[in-house]
Every structure is written in structure tokens, then in C-alpha cells.
Amino acid sequence: MFQSFDESARPEQGPPRLAALREDLARDGLTGFVVPRADAHQGEYVAPRDTRLSWLTGFTGSAGFACVLPHIAGVFIDGRYRTQVKGQVDLDHFTPVPWPDLSLAEWLRGQLPNGGIVGFDPWLHTAEEIAKIEEALAGTAITLRAVSNAVDRIWPDQPAPPAGLITPYPEDLAGEAHHAKRTRLAVGLRNAGQTAAVITLADSIAWLLNIRGTDIPRNPVPHGFAILHDTGKLTLYTDPAKCDDALRAHLGDEVTLRPVEAFGPGLRSLTGPVRVDRATAPLWVSQELAEAGVACVWGQDPCIMPKATKTSAEIAATTEAHLRDAAAMVEFLTWFDAQPAGSLTEIDVATALEGFRRASNALRDISFETIAGTGPNGAIMHYRVSRSSNARLEQGHLIVVDSGGQYLDGTTDITRTLPVGDVGEDEKACFTRVLQGMIGVSQLRFPKGLAGRDIDAIARAPLWAAGLDFNHGTGHGVGVYLCVHEGPQRISRVSDVPLQPGMILSNEPGYYREGAFGIRIENLIVVREAPALAGADDRAMYTFDTLTWVPIDRRLILPAMLGSTERAWLNGYHAACLEKIAPRISDAARLWLTQATAPL
CATH class of the missing domain: 3.90.230.10 (Creatinase/methionine aminopeptidase superfamily)
Structure with a gap:
């Protein structure tokens, strides 16, 4: 069967993992750390490697996050999960927080009246998300700091990144060749005076290139990052092991394949202005561009409306x-x-x-x-x-x-x-x-x-x-x-x-x-x-x-x-x-x- 009925929540594992995380944060001089239910592609569903929230807390819902402080660990859940969370986390160690009724910034204001440094992984949060939190914390002594992922450091058997084969999607079902899609979107970039667009949503890349994958359970999308140029050419950054000859033939000469490790250098080599979706792209993307002096302009992922x-x-x-x-x-x-x-x-x-x-x-x-x-x-x-x-x-x-x-x-x-x-x-x-x-x-x-x-x-x-x-x-x-x-x-x-x-x-x-x-x-x-x-x-x-x-x-x-x-x-x-x-x-x-x- 596709569906498993094994219990994935492990409330009893929460307390020792929470203690280990707090020790790690103290060594780094951090007051707290935010643990989202998200990956670098901001999809609703995540690969086993990215199930940090459920690994830490036991909560398995498809939306929410935790914020761990020295004296309290809040699990932020919306109305869909307020019943479920009670049975999945150790309530002696984790405190459900009704979100978005109570925002993270408001909660932090109440929990850290004297201020503190709260870490977050810039790969797992968007620029828009962090900007809103920082704006809401203005006037306090609380600061957010981009750091390496603290959960990853204490997760000894963290699964490897997914590596499912990427396959072509039939053009007769898509209704449009990927060359035509890329050409159409490139016109929009040129009209906006932009040289390129960074695309990080897995389903956007799948739609644009007429490809599908198996990296995410229940969602036929491949993991990767893409840079669409104003010429219509595109660079796809993904694990080379996912790409066979059939895929390369499908993509053609106008799509260049590069390993994920080349994504950062690829961003730094661009000539701006480059479009970045502040609502979907990891904050890390705009940080890389800024450090390289590449002009970044905020704009919606160009695939979102055509895909919809x-x-x-x-x-x-x-x-x-x-x-x-x-x-x-x-x-x-x-x-x-x-x-x-x-x-x-x-x-x-x-x-x-x-x-x-x-x-x-x-x-x-x-x-x-x-x-x-x-x-x-x-x-x-x-x-x-x-x-x-x-x-x-x-x-x-x-x-x-x-x-x-x-x-x-x-x-x-x-x-x-x-x-x-x-x-x-x-x-x-x-x-x-x-x-x-x-x-x-x-x-x-x-x-x-x-x-x-x-x-x-x-x-x-x-x-x-x-x-x-x-x-x-x-x-x-x-x-x-x-x-x-x-x-x-x-x-x-x-x-x-x-x-x-x-x-x-x-x-x-x-x-x-x-x-x-x-x-x-x-x-x-x-x-x-x-x-x-x-x-x-x-x-x-x-x-x-x-x-x-x-x-x-x-x-x-x-x-x-x-x-x-x-x-x-x-x-x-x-x-x-x-x-x-x-x-x-x-x-x-x-x-x-x-x-x-x-x-x-």
C-alpha cells in the first residue's frame, strides 16, 4: 500500500531531544531557535530529511512550527490541528500556541521581556516571513540571527536528501511544450527589465519544464532550484543522479543541468536585476545575491499564475x-x-x-x-x-x-x-x-x-x-x-x-x-x-x-x-x-x- 498506518509521532522522544537542542543553542550563545515545518522549497509536504518539527516535537501536521527557548518550547498550530497536537506532543515539555491568533513576535515579546537572540535557518524561511517578524519585534531587545540548522546538528540518523529519478511529463497532457513556456515567461522578464528569475518551488519547476519526480511523498515533484534567464534558457540545479538520458533529451540544449552545490556560485555569477519571490524563496537566496553585489528585485515566481x-x-x-x-x-x-x-x-x-x-x-x-x-x-x-x-x-x-x-x-x-x-x-x-x-x-x-x-x-x-x-x-x-x-x-x-x-x-x-x-x-x-x-x-x-x-x-x-x-x-x-x-x-x-x- 501507499499508506502506512504506523505511528510516526514519538512524544516520548521529545524531552531528550529538546534538552539536546537547548544545550546546543547555549553553546552557540543563542536564546532560542525556530523549527519550521518547511524545507528549502517551501512546500506543504517535506521529505523525511526535512521532518525536523515532527522529529523534535512529535507533531506531524502539515503546517506549524516550534520555537524553543530556555524555559518554554512553543508549538504553533492553526485551527486545523488544535485537537491533534494535544495527542502528539509531550504537554509537560511542549506548549501548544494558537497561531496565527498569536504571532511568533507577540509570543516572543511576552516570553523574552529582557530580549535575546533567536536563531533561524535562512534556507527554511522566506525573506517576507523574516521581515514581518523583525518588523513586529521593532523596539524590543529581541533579535533574529541567521545560523546553521541546530536541529540537524543533534539529529544523528537524519535521512539523506531524496534522490528520485526525474521523468518527462507528456506534452499532450500539459498542453504546452516547456520551450514555449520558458519563452513566454522570458518575455515577461525582459518587459520588466529583469535579466533572470530564481525559481525555488518544486511544483513551479516541474510545471515549467514538464517534468515530474518522486522526491516528496504524495506529490510528484523533484527537488531542485532553477534560474530562468531573459533569453528563455534555464539552469536546473539538482542531483545529477536523478537525470538519465531520457530526461536530458527531453530538456534539450537550452536547459543546463548543474549539481545543487553549484547553485550559490550560479547566483553570484548573475548580472542583475534578478527577480526573487520574497514570499517563496529562501532568505538565503537574496542574501547570496546581496553579498555578491547582484541587484535583487522582489517579484512573484513567474510560474505561479500560469501554473494555476x-x-x-x-x-x-x-x-x-x-x-x-x-x-x-x-x-x-x-x-x-x-x-x-x-x-x-x-x-x-x-x-x-x-x-x-x-x-x-x-x-x-x-x-x-x-x-x-x-x-x-x-x-x-x-x-x-x-x-x-x-x-x-x-x-x-x-x-x-x-x-x-x-x-x-x-x-x-x-x-x-x-x-x-x-x-x-x-x-x-x-x-x-x-x-x-x-x-x-x-x-x-x-x-x-x-x-x-x-x-x-x-x-x-x-x-x-x-x-x-x-x-x-x-x-x-x-x-x-x-x-x-x-x-x-x-x-x-x-x-x-x-x-x-x-x-x-x-x-x-x-x-x-x-x-x-x-x-x-x-x-x-x-x-x-x-x-x-x-x-x-x-x-x-x-x-x-x-x-x-x-x-x-x-x-x-x-x-x-x-x-x-x-x-x-x-x-x-x-x-x-x-x-x-x-x-x-x-x-x-x-x-x-x-x-x-x-x-x-
């Missing part, structure tokens, strides 16, 4: 991947409903679902660790089942199943909440409100120029009406055989990036009652231009096309709560699920699907 707005070929490819994935999901749901109540565990559910995806013979990997949380575990938003936490599905409980697949032609992400036997009216009412929010976003028509923050409230309004809410964004961007969490597009109250045709997003409102149950419903959607309406204003309007075609469990819906347009949307959606998926599944699954998609 998919080509027609990418949308066609991922549409097929989603239909294939939906067929696997329907086979799984057919199997699930046939199991006696109380006979399954969470691991059984995750194992079976992966098996149905594997049966397609097209699955390259799962797109993230399957979340299969029943009862109270369902209230842990990013719950990862382990052998020690594995719970049995009990009569009257819900189970949240959030999963996805990585296929050559697309990346999927779907959540369905399922009942185990009969569930309570309260759970059904909450489920129906979550469904209303998901439908509201799905059928939305909106003016060009709106961002995710303008749409987020639509998913929450039915919950707000009952005094309820959820502590995560409504949606994130999704790649095409790339990262399942892709920026900059998202549906969130903090997102100011205007949505554009071709952007793929998740639509996943939820509700979580700690210690009781969780609910989430998720489809993927793609932004497109809205069809013209008679009598409408002469203005550009957008809407969403749905990519995910799997029934929503009608047993959890209170029909009387739905309005006529909501009911019509749901019945239309289910009719489309039947039409699109029925030809792709077994006879037993087709019978199940026919019943599951009956009009409400």
Missing part, C-alpha cells in the same frame, strides 16, 4: 482522471454499504478505498494520507489513522472519508461523510447545512475580479445561521498531477487572489464537534466563463464547473431544510453522476449507484 490557470489540455486530462476516480469511489461506497454495522475499522476503510483506486491500474500514488475518521476522530480535521488510534465504526456514528489519487492525467481530492447505521437528527441537520454551503458555492455565478475571500462566506452562511462554523478554508487550489494543495488560488477569508478561468479549487465546507463527530463534503471545481444570460449586464461573469461526480449520501440529508434551487441542484448533480459513472463500474456498483442517485 490550466490549459484546455490539462482540464480535459484531469476531467478524465476524476471520472476514473469517481468510478473507484462508487465501487468503494458499494462495498462499504454491504458491510455489517460494527464490522469495520478506520484502517479497513482506508485500505479498501486504496484498493479500489489501485484496481484502475492507473494510480501512481494517493494524493495525501487518507483521512478516515469516525466518531470523535472525525472531529480532527486532518486526522491520520494509525494502528494505535484505529477505531471501530460504531452504530450511529459518522465517518469522514477524505482522500484522493495521483494519476498521470490528474490529481483528485474528494470528501464524503457516511453514516454507520442510523444517526441522530442533530448530525443530519449539521450535514444538511454543510451541504447547503457546498451547493451555494457550486451554483454560484460571480463577476470577474472576485477573490476567494469574496466567496468564502457563501459556504458558511447556512452554518452561521445556526451559530456554527468551521476552522479551515473553504477551498484550496489543486494541480494536475502535481500538488494537491496548490496556490495561489483558494476560497478563504484571507485570499485576495482574483479567480480566473482554468483555476481548479476544492469546495469543502465542514463542521466539527470536538469529542463527538465531524462532517465534510468536498468536490473539486474549475473556474470558467459563465454563459450569457438574456437581459444581463454587459460584464464578464464566471461560474464553476464540477469535476467530482460521486453521490452525496442522501440518508444524512433533511430534505425539508433544502430550498427548491438546492434540491434541484442536488437532483441534477446525482443524475449527472449516474449518467457519467454508470458505464464505468460493475453491475453491483451500477445498482447501488442507481439507488444512491434517486431524486430527493
Whole structure:
């Protein structure tokens, strides 16, 4: 299997490792050290070598950081992980900090009233991140200092850097040759008066060069750094062992391969001005340029917006991947409903679902660790089942199943909440409100120029009406055989990036009652231009096309709560699920699907 159920958190190892880190910091004259959940490529997921935060603290979430001081070690976690962290760290030695409600600078002000020197690794933090912290610390005696990584020094068996083979990605799926992409972006550099751009995001490099890799679990990207020149030529800095003859032939003469060790000298040899993304590139990059006297200008990674707005070929490819994935999901749901109540565990559910995806013979990997949380575990938003936490599905409980697949032609992400036997009216009412929010976003028509923050409230309004809410964004961007969490597009109250045709997003409102149950419903959607309406204003309007075609469990819906347009949307959606998926599944699954998609 792709998914492992071994327990990766080691809370009991935290105290001795914390003590060793504090001794190391004292020898270096440091008051503290920041340990992020990040690597030099600022991706959400990291290779085993870069799991410093979980190695030190036991916390395995995909976002957060720690700050170790002589008298306290704070673990900063957002709303998704405030339940999870309590069971993964030694609370006698590590203190959860509600972030971003409480910022690092504010916390440091309270913990170090007399000042101190807090170290950080400039490879693991962006220039923007450090600048904001330093600005917030202005007027205090607290200083930040770029140092070598203190965790690496005390980690005796730290894994080696990943070295997976880099492979070409088919041009017919990408929709554009990498030569054309490089040429197009180079024009933008010349128009801006810039001689080069430094690219450090792994998925940006993968997209730009039409390549994929295996350096990061669940995300088919290779590690490396790139310098794109205003001529369209590019230098890729990566481990030569990852590059075979097929890759070299694919890249051609305009892409030069260099080892990672040559990245620093390569930066120092440039003639400015050089574009650096202060929000994604390691601070180390701009420090190297400054020390060499190379002019550095801040600007967004030139790949980010083109990568986010998919080509027609990418949308066609991922549409097929989603239909294939939906067929696997329907086979799984057919199997699930046939199991006696109380006979399954969470691991059984995750194992079976992966098996149905594997049966397609097209699955390259799962797109993230399957979340299969029943009862109270369902209230842990990013719950990862382990052998020690594995719970049995009990009569009257819900189970949240959030999963996805990585296929050559697309990346999927779907959540369905399922009942185990009969569930309570309260759970059904909450489920129906979550469904209303998901439908509201799905059928939305909106003016060009709106961002995710303008749409987020639509998913929450039915919950707000009952005094309820959820502590995560409504949606994130999704790649095409790339990262399942892709920026900059998202549906969130903090997102100011205007949505554009071709952007793929998740639509996943939820509700979580700690210690009781969780609910989430998720489809993927793609932004497109809205069809013209008679009598409408002469203005550009957008809407969403749905990519995910799997029934929503009608047993959890209170029909009387739905309005006529909501009911019509749901019945239309289910009719489309039947039409699109029925030809792709077994006879037993087709019978199940026919019943599951009956009009409400």
C-alpha cells in the first residue's frame, strides 16, 4: 500500500531531544531557535530529511512550527490541528500556541521581556516571513540571527536528501511544450527589465519544464532550484543522479543541468536585476545575491499564475482522471454499504478505498494520507489513522472519508461523510447545512475580479445561521498531477487572489464537534466563463464547473431544510453522476449507484 498506518509521532522522544537542542543553542550563545515545518522549497509536504518539527516535537501536521527557548518550547498550530497536537506532543515539555491568533513576535515579546537572540535557518524561511517578524519585534531587545540548522546538528540518523529519478511529463497532457513556456515567461522578464528569475518551488519547476519526480511523498515533484534567464534558457540545479538520458533529451540544449552545490556560485555569477519571490524563496537566496553585489528585485515566481490557470489540455486530462476516480469511489461506497454495522475499522476503510483506486491500474500514488475518521476522530480535521488510534465504526456514528489519487492525467481530492447505521437528527441537520454551503458555492455565478475571500462566506452562511462554523478554508487550489494543495488560488477569508478561468479549487465546507463527530463534503471545481444570460449586464461573469461526480449520501440529508434551487441542484448533480459513472463500474456498483442517485 501507499499508506502506512504506523505511528510516526514519538512524544516520548521529545524531552531528550529538546534538552539536546537547548544545550546546543547555549553553546552557540543563542536564546532560542525556530523549527519550521518547511524545507528549502517551501512546500506543504517535506521529505523525511526535512521532518525536523515532527522529529523534535512529535507533531506531524502539515503546517506549524516550534520555537524553543530556555524555559518554554512553543508549538504553533492553526485551527486545523488544535485537537491533534494535544495527542502528539509531550504537554509537560511542549506548549501548544494558537497561531496565527498569536504571532511568533507577540509570543516572543511576552516570553523574552529582557530580549535575546533567536536563531533561524535562512534556507527554511522566506525573506517576507523574516521581515514581518523583525518588523513586529521593532523596539524590543529581541533579535533574529541567521545560523546553521541546530536541529540537524543533534539529529544523528537524519535521512539523506531524496534522490528520485526525474521523468518527462507528456506534452499532450500539459498542453504546452516547456520551450514555449520558458519563452513566454522570458518575455515577461525582459518587459520588466529583469535579466533572470530564481525559481525555488518544486511544483513551479516541474510545471515549467514538464517534468515530474518522486522526491516528496504524495506529490510528484523533484527537488531542485532553477534560474530562468531573459533569453528563455534555464539552469536546473539538482542531483545529477536523478537525470538519465531520457530526461536530458527531453530538456534539450537550452536547459543546463548543474549539481545543487553549484547553485550559490550560479547566483553570484548573475548580472542583475534578478527577480526573487520574497514570499517563496529562501532568505538565503537574496542574501547570496546581496553579498555578491547582484541587484535583487522582489517579484512573484513567474510560474505561479500560469501554473494555476490550466490549459484546455490539462482540464480535459484531469476531467478524465476524476471520472476514473469517481468510478473507484462508487465501487468503494458499494462495498462499504454491504458491510455489517460494527464490522469495520478506520484502517479497513482506508485500505479498501486504496484498493479500489489501485484496481484502475492507473494510480501512481494517493494524493495525501487518507483521512478516515469516525466518531470523535472525525472531529480532527486532518486526522491520520494509525494502528494505535484505529477505531471501530460504531452504530450511529459518522465517518469522514477524505482522500484522493495521483494519476498521470490528474490529481483528485474528494470528501464524503457516511453514516454507520442510523444517526441522530442533530448530525443530519449539521450535514444538511454543510451541504447547503457546498451547493451555494457550486451554483454560484460571480463577476470577474472576485477573490476567494469574496466567496468564502457563501459556504458558511447556512452554518452561521445556526451559530456554527468551521476552522479551515473553504477551498484550496489543486494541480494536475502535481500538488494537491496548490496556490495561489483558494476560497478563504484571507485570499485576495482574483479567480480566473482554468483555476481548479476544492469546495469543502465542514463542521466539527470536538469529542463527538465531524462532517465534510468536498468536490473539486474549475473556474470558467459563465454563459450569457438574456437581459444581463454587459460584464464578464464566471461560474464553476464540477469535476467530482460521486453521490452525496442522501440518508444524512433533511430534505425539508433544502430550498427548491438546492434540491434541484442536488437532483441534477446525482443524475449527472449516474449518467457519467454508470458505464464505468460493475453491475453491483451500477445498482447501488442507481439507488444512491434517486431524486430527493
